[in-house]
Amino acid sequence: MTDYSGSTTPAAERDLWCTPAEIFTALHLEFAFQLDAAADSVNAKCASFLTEQDNALICEWISDGAVWVNPPYSDISPWVEKAEEQCRRQGQPVVMLVPADVSTGWFSRAMDSVDEIRLVTGGRIQFRPVSREGKRNSNPKGSMFLIWRPFIRPRGMFTTINKSELVRIGAEFLEEECAA
Numbered sequence: 001m002t003d004y005s006g007s008t009t010p011a012a013e014r015d016l017w018c019t020p021a022e023i024f025t026a027l028h029l030e031f032a033f034q035l036d037a038a039a040d041s042v043n044a045k046c047a048s049f050l051t052e053q054d055n056a057l058i059c060e061w062i063s064d065g066a067v068w069v070n071p072p073y074s075d076i077s078p079w080v081e082k083a084e085e086q087c088r089r090q091g092q093p094v095v096m097l098v099p100a101d102v103s104t105g106w107f108s109r110a111m112d113s114v115d116e117i118r119l120v121t122g123g124r125i126q127f128r129p130v131s132r133e134g135k136r137n138s139n140p141k142g143s144m145f146l147i148w149r150p151f152i153r154p155r156g157m158f159t160t161i162n163k164s165e166l167v168r169i170g171a172e173f174l175e176e177e178c179a180a
Helices: 021-031 077-090 105-111 163-179
Strands: 033-036 066-069 094-099 116-121 143-148 157-162
Touching (some): 021 033, 021 094, 021 163, 066 077, 077 094, 077 105, 077 143, 116 163, 157 163
Parallel strands (some): 033 066, 066 094, 116 157
Antiparallel strands (some): 094 143, 116 143
């Protein structure tokens, strides 16, 4: 049984979606990510990244800064456990993008250790398929960010961020970078 049921995407493609650049950039401006712990050479968001071959669930997430994780939605539970462990062990924040589904076992597990649950309001994040073949609806649910912070007692606080605001912040920064 998977953590994220109801997907109409073919199983072979289900875990191959890219985080939109504007969404990642807006969070990168806040957290200064140094490692993408669930990536490949096509969709990596940081210069340092771990691929399926690296098996991020068994290796250390060595980083000089915050860690970004957009895990495979087919099995989120082990990623939540690893994020908690690595935040404590490495002393770096971990930010994970997941479906906004508080009815799951992985969410209950995250509530034991996460500092902040940031719900994305005002629309759904539309992911880009890695293969770019065909057109699919990429997200049947809303999204949220699970944020682990080291060296503090986890508060489990709920906050919100409007999707349009995330996109605006990221897009403005990317436009400035292109113009420079």
